Amino acid sequence: MIPRLRPPTGLREIAAAFAARSSVADFERAFARTFGQAEAVAFPYGRTGLLVLLEALGIRGREIVLPAYTCVVVAHAIVLSGNRPVFVDSEAGGFNMDLDKAEAAITPDTAAILATSIHGYPVDLDRLAALRARNPHVRIIQDCAHSFAAEWNGAPVHKAGVAAVFGLNISKVMTSVFGGMVTTDDPELAMRLRSLRDGRVTAGGRGLGRALYLAAASMALSPPTFGVVQRIAELGLIDRFVRYYDETLIDMPTDHLAQIGRAEASVGVLQCAAYDGIVAHRRDIAAFYDAALRPALSANLPPLVAGATYSHYVLGVPDPLRLVAAARTRGVELGRVIDYCIPHMPAYREMTAGQGPFDETCRLNASIVNVPLWVDRRRAAKVAEILGEIG
Ligand SMILES: *Cc1c(COP(=O)(O)O)cnc(C)c1O
Numbered sequence: 001m002i003p004r005l006r007p008p009t010g011l012r013e014i015a016a017a018f019a020a021r022s023s024v025a026d027f028e029r030a031f032a033r034t035f036g037q038a039e040a041v042a043f044p045y046g047r048t049g050l051l052v053l054l055e056a057l058g059i060r061g062r063e064i065v066l067p068a069y070t071c072v073v074v075a076h077a078i079v080l081s082g083n084r085p086v087f088v089d090s091e092a093g094g095f096n097m098d099l100d101k102a103e104a105a106i107t108p109d110t111a112a113i114l115a116t117s118i119h120g121y122p123v124d125l126d127r128l129a130a131l132r133a134r135n136p137h138v139r140i141i142q143d144c145a146h147s148f149a150a151e152w153n154g155a156p157v158h159k160a161g162v163a164a165v166f167g168l169n170i171s172k173v174m175t176s177v178f179g180g181m182v183t184t185d186d187p188e189l190a191m192r193l194r195s196l197r198d199g200r201v202t203a204g205g206r207g208l209g210r211a212l213y214l215a216a217a218s219m220a221l222s223p224p225t226f227g228v229v230q231r232i233a234e235l236g237l238i239d240r241f242v243r244y245y246d247e248t249l250i251d252m253p254t255d256h257l258a259q260i261g262r263a264e265a266s267v268g269v270l271q272c273a274a275y276d277g278i279v280a281h282r283r284d285i286a287a288f289y290d291a292a293l294r295p296a297l298s299a300n301l302p303p304l305v306a307g308a309t310y311s312h313y314v315l316g317v318p319d320p321l322r323l324v325a326a327a328r329t330r331g332v333e334l335g336r337v338i339d340y341c342i343p344h345m346p347a348y349r350e351m352t353a354g355q356g357p358f359d360e361t362c363r364l365n366a367s368i369v370n371v372p373l374w375v376d377r378r379r380a381a382k383v384a385e386i387l388g389e390i391g
């Protein structure tokens with residue numbers, strides 16, 4: 001069985017997690033260097049980084065504009081920071097938020113726009129700059145948890161704003177097992193981030209448990225064992241680990257203020273060095289799928305875009321659940337990444353009354369299926385062949 005995701009790590013990272021030779025400060029320096037930013041500040045999760053970033057920027061009781069089509073934990077962090085999320089529909093024919101609608105959503109109360117390069121597709125930095133020029137009171141925060149160093153016409157998206165937020169769990173493009181990062185070129189902001197963080201977040205230890213977690217996840221999510229894991233999941237035994245949100249709650253994980261430790265930092269340092277290779281591989285497999293799937297599924301393929309980093313390769317199909325079920329019987333797990341529209345979730349419905357409509361986001365929610373991108377070309381050919389037959 002081919003799982004839909006695999007941690008972007010290998011035996012080297014598992015060994016490094018157990019040896020735990022690097023500090024969190026080492027990881028921060030490596031991350032800043034890799035992504036060409038003056039400062040990188042590590043957090044237990046990306047969402048914790050966003051929470052503290054909003055506080056460091058003095059943003060409270062204000063509106064934050066963000067995509068309706070994004071990871072729900074981002075909205076949770078905004079609400080729990082004491083701000084109001086204002087959701088924006090997706091652009092027609094793409095995954096990112098519609099920047100015209102984002103601009104229309106701006107009021108004098110808007111403090112920031114959370115620009116998000118969904119699935120690694122770079123947000124249009126020219127239009128974002130024009131929007132900001134017309135609305136200088138609005139700050140740009142980049143959510144790079146899907147994109148990392150995606151580029152718009154050669155310009156890295158993460159540098160186009162006051163700060164960028166990254167999520168680093170094992171399902172991301174690169175990982176430190178758990179963890180998140182906020183990067184900025186503003187040394188004073190970095191100082192405020194560090195002092196707020198250090199007053200709030202408890203220091204991480206060596207992280208033996210996290211090293212074991214990485215080893216177990218890597219094994220569970222490898223093709224030979226994944227079939228067995230699937231059977232256990234079908235019995236409902238691991239729901240607790242795979243269901244990451246509750247539709248009715250706005251909350252943070254209980255350990256959201258428990259800092260990563262040396263195990264995670266050591267993995268992160270290696271992943272910084274591996275980043276270019278990881279993204280080159282994702283681009284190669286995306287291009288491979290594009291060519292291989294075009295004959296059978298041409299209307300349903302995602303665009304290939306220069307500078308995109310492909311956190312997910314997402315098809316749009318009329319009946320995604322049928323495709324997921326059919327692929328599963330043929331030994332391929334497909335995903336349904338972001339199959340929800342946040343303002344329509346029970347926890348958000350009341351607070352967002354009057355926002356929208358979110359027609360394009362709903363269309364994405366109802367049609368998306370993501371295909372494994374971690375695979376080598378041999379497995380990608382097998383996945384493409386199966387999709388061609390059942391698509
Ligand atoms: C994963 C993710 C985050 C935050 O990551 P956590 O570390 O899980 O808090 C933020 N934005 C997007 C789009 C994500 O997918």
